[in-house]
Amino acid sequence: MNDKKVESSKLRVEGQKTDAPFVPVSVSQLSTLNPQPQFSPGQRAWQRFRRNRFAVISAWYLVFLLLAIITWPAILKITGGSFAQIHNPNQLSDAQFAPPGVQYWFGTDVHGRDVFSRILYGAQISLLVGIVGAGVSLVIGVLWGAIAGYVGGRVDSAMMRVVDVLYSLPTIIFVIVLITTLGEMLKQTHFVGSSPALARALRVALLFVGLGAVSWLTMARIVRGQVLSLRTRAFVEASRALGGGPVRILARHIIPNVFGVVITYLALTVPAIILYESFLSYLGLGVQPPMASWGTLIAEGVGQINPIRIYWWLIAFPGGVLVTTLLALNFLGDGLRDAWDVKSRA
Amino acid sequence: MAIFQRARRIFSRARFCFGTAGVFFLCGVILLSGCLRREAPADLTIINGGEPESLDPAIVTGQVEIRAVRGLFEGLTRLDPKNARSIPGLAESWEISPDGRVYTFHLRPNLTWSTGEPITAGDVVYSWVRALNPATASGYAGLLFYLKNARDFNAGKIKDTSLVGVQALDQFTVRVDLDQPTAFFPDVCAMPVAGVVPRQTIEKQGDRWLMAKPLPVSGPYELVYWRLNDKIRLRKNPRYWDAVNTQSKIIDLLPVGSPNTALNLYECGQADIVWDKELVPGQLLDVLIRRPDFHAFSYLGDYFIRFNVTRKPFDDPRVRRAFALAIDKERIVKKISRAGEQPASHIVPDGTAHYTSPEGLGHDPERARKLLAEAGYPGGRGFPRFEYVFSAPASGGDKLHENIAIELQQMWHDELGIQMDLRQLEAKIFYTVQAHLDFDLSRSSWTGDYDDANTFLDLFTSDDGNNRTGWKNAQYDELIGRANREPDLKAREKFFQQAETILVRDELPIIPLYFYVGINYYDTNKIQGIYPNILDCHPLQAIHKIKTGE
C-alpha cells in the first residue's frame, strides 16, 4: 500500500520551484503540470517485475539454461577428442549405469551414455514442444473463448459445443491419426519423400502441432468464463456507449483483462504439454529413439524405481531439471502477470 | 491480540473447508467400502501376465491365455508338469497305425463335465471341428491342419464336416486320420486348440458361452468369476477325472501389465508366483538372477532380426551375411538382456526334442567387411540409409527392443561404416508394417508351439503366412516337405539340418540373436509343483502352496 501515496502536496509548475503548499491552477494549465516523473506503463511494469525476487531468479535460471543448451554442442565440437566422445549423447560405452563422478557428471544409463549431455540435448526438444504447443493453444484458445464469451447467445452455445465435442474425443487416437496419417500423406509427396531428414523433421513438427491442437480447449473454456463475467462490467458498457465496436472492445478491454488468468493458465499449460509429450513417448508415439527428450529420460528413470536397487541419478537429474525448469517458467509467468496487471498492485 | 484472533478465525475457516472435504473423502471411503464384497482369500495367487483376451480354447493364441485356459479345458492329452511331454489326459490310451497316419484314442470311462453331463467322443469331434470352422476364426487352427481335409475345410473349400479326419467311432473312441505321419501329434493334442469344449452351452449361448453360469469345464478348475483387469478366480473342479491330485482349491490369476508393479506385489506378499517373461524388470536382472527365488531356464523361443529381402540392397545374401557376422551377440546378451541368455547362431533352440542344430555364422567383423566390399560397398561407402523398425513397449514395460536396436545401430556403424535409422512404431502399426513387408529390417521373435524343430523351420517356407521376409527358396521348401513326410526320426533330423544350414549359413533372411530364457519368481520353500521345462508349461493343478504352520 506504500507506493500509492500520491504526493499531492508537491505540485510543481513547470520551470518553477515553489514551497507553497497549494497553488490553485485553472483547467487550462493542467496540461503543463508535472506532478511526478512519468514512466511509461512498460517501464513501470519492468520495475515491478524486478522487485519480484522469485521471478528474477527464475528468469536468470532460464537464461542460463538456454545458454547451456545453445553452447554445449558448440563446446563439444570445439574441444573434440575424448572429452567430446565421452559427452556425446549418442555414444555408447561400456560404462553402463555408472554413478555420477568425475568423468560422467550425471552418471550413465543402460547404454553407457552420458546423462548430463542427454539432458541438455533433450532440453531442446522439450522446450520447443512446450513453447510451440503452448503458443498454438494460446492463440486458438484465447480467440475462441473470448469471442464465444463476448458474443454470447447461440454463437457462444455453438462454439462451446464444438469445444465439448473435441474434448470428448480420445486424444490418443487423435494424435495417432494425426501423426501417422498426415505423416503418410506427406511422405507420398515427392517433396518430402526424397529426403529422410525432412521426413524426420516433419514427424517431430507434427507432434508439436498435435499437442497444441489438443491443448487449447480448456484455455478456451476458462477464457470464456472470465469474459462472461467481464462483459457486464461498467467499463465495457462505457466503451460501448462511447461507440466502440466489438473488435475494439475485445482487443482493448476484454483481452487485456483476461490476461491475468490466461498467463497463469498458460504457465500451467507448458508443463502440461511437456508432460503429455512424455506420456506419448511412454506409449511409443513421441520422440523417436535415440533422440532424447526430458519425457523419455524421465520415463526411463521411473522404470528404475523399485524396491531392490535404484539407479537414483537416472530419475533425480532429469526429474530435477524438468521440475526446476517448469517451476521457473511458472514463477516467471506469475511475475509477468503481477508486473502487468494494473489492479493487482498490493 | 487482534492478530491472534484473526489467525484463529482464518484457521477455523480453513479447517472448515479442509474438514468438509476431508469428511467427504472419508465418508466416500467408508460408505463404498461397505459395498465391497468380503471374499475368502485364495490358496494361491499368481500373476499371469496381462489380461487374457479370451478364455475360449479354440481361439486363444497368446501364452497368457494358454496358461489360463489349460486350467479350464483339457484335451485328449495333457503335459507332464516335470518335462512338458504329452501324457494321457481325457484319453487314457491310444494306438498308432504302422504308417503313422491313424490314431485311435480311447477316452476314460466316467468322464463328466463340471456340471455333471458325460463327456463323449462326440464332444471331442465337435470341439475339433469347431476349431477348424472358419467361422470360429481360430488363430491356431493351423495346428490341426495335420488332419485329413482340415486345411480345405478351414479354407472353406469343403463344407461337409464328416470329411474332416476326426470321427467318433463310439461313445468312448475317437479316430483321427492324418495326412502324413506326424511324430509330435500327441503334443498337438495337448494344445488348447484341441481342448474339449461344452457343446451344450455353446449351441445355446453362442459367443457369450463363457459367461454362462455355471460354465461346464473339462479341466481341473472351474471359473468362479472373471473380472477384467482385476482377477480371474478358479475353483477346484471336483468332477475332474484326476481331481484327487488337484493341489490348490482356489487360485487367483492377476493380470498385471507393468513389471515394476508385479515385482512390488510379489515383494509385499500380495502375489505368490509371477510367471511371465515380460514381467521381469530388465534393469534389475543381474541382481534378481542371483536370488534363490528367481528361476531362469531355457525356453523354446528366440529373438531374431528379419530382413526384407525384396528390398535392395538386402536382396544380396552377402550383405545379409555381412550384417550377421558384424554383430557381437555376447555383448547384447551381457549388456542388454542380461538374463543369462545364450547367443544364437541358429534358429531352432538348443534342447529341442530329436534335434541338434547345425552351426550358423559367428562373430567375425573382418569377414563381414570383406563380404560387404564384395557386394559393392567397401567400407560402407555408397550403402543407402535404411530403417530398423521395432514396436513400442507396453506402458511401463521394458525397453528391450529399443535398447537392442541402439546397440545394433552402433555395432553396424562401427564395424561396417553404415548408417541405420531407428523407427519405433506403435504395436498395431508395427504388425501392419510387418505383414505388408513395408520395412527394411525388423525385430522379431518366435515361440515354439510344440517341442519339435518343425515349429521353427516351417515358418520360412515360401508361402507360410508368418514368413514375412519375402524370402522364397525352393530347395528349402523341398527339404522341409520331405522331412515332414519322413517317419524315421533320424532321417527327418538330417533333412531339417540341411534346411537349417541353408537358412542360417548361406541365405540368412533372418539373423538369430539369442534364445529366450524364461524367468519365474516364486519361493521354492513355499511353492511346490513347479518344474522348469522347455515349454514353460506349469499345469495349475500340480501347484501347491505350503501355508505357514503346515
Next chain:
Amino acid sequence: MYFLRRILFAVPLLLVISALAFALVHLAPGGPFDRERAPASPEIERALKAKYHLGEPVWKQYCRYLGDLAHGDFGVSLKYRNHTVNDIIAQGLPVSMLLGALAFGFAMGVGLPVGFFTAARRGRWPDYAGSFLATLAVCVPGFVVAPLLILFFSIKWKLLPVGLWETPWHMILPPVALGLFFAGKVARLFREGMLSAMQSEFVTAARAKGLGENRLLLRHAFRIAVLPVVSYSGPMLADLLTGSFVIENIFQIPGIGVFLVNSSLNRDYTVVVSLSLLYAMLLIGMNLVVDFAYTRLDPRVKYE
C-alpha cells in the same frame, strides 16, 4: 429454459461425437486383429472380418452401431471377445468413479485452502511456500509421483498396500497420487481468482463500508474467486471420473481408465467409440452443472 435447451441439444451433440470418434478410429492404420502371428489361412481373416462386419463400408458399420445403441447395446469388445462393452463399463466405471470422487475430494480439500492462504497472505512467506508447493504439484508427472509414493509408503515404511483395490487401505494412495496434480491447479486458479476478486469494485466498496477482512474474503470474494475453479471443475471431474490411465496402470486398479487408452492402441473400435460417448455424456453433464453453478455464484452472469 436455457438449461432445458442445452439438455435437448445434447442428443445431436452426442451423435456428432460418436460419428467423429468412429471415423477417427477407423482412420488409424492397423486393425483390431492384427497381431504378431499371421492367421492360419486367409479364409480365417475373412471370416473374422465378416463376423464383426469390418469389411463393410464405415458408414454402414456406424449405422449398425447406432442401431445396437438404440437397444442399449454398446457392442462387443473386439479385443476381449467374450466381453461386451456393457460388461466392461459395468465393471470398471464404478471403480473409476470412486477413485475420481476421492481424488476430487482431495484436490478440493487441499487446493482450496492452499489457494485461499496464499492469496490472503500475499507477498509474505506463506504465499511463497504455498505457491511453490502448488506449482511443484503441477510440475511432477503422475507416473513419477505414484511410484515414489509407493516406494515410501508401501515398501519402505510398509504403511499401505502396494496396489490393487480391495479394502479402504487400498483407497488412500491412488486418489492422493491422482489428486495431487489437480490440487496444485486448483490452488493456483483459486489464488488467481481471489486476487482478482479482492481488487474488484464491490470488494473495495465492502471494505470501505468497514467489513472485517476475513468476512470480506470469505463471504464476498469467495463466490467470485471460485469462478475459475468452477470453470475448470467441469472437465476436471469428467477426467477424474473416467479414471486415469497412469494411476490405474501403476496401482493395478480395475477401472476403465486403462481401457480409454488401450482401446485406442488396440483399435478396439466399439470400446473406443462407446467410451468416448460415455466420457462425452459425463462432460456435457458436468458442464451443465458448472454453468448452472455460475449463475448461482455470479448474479451478473446471465445466459440469453
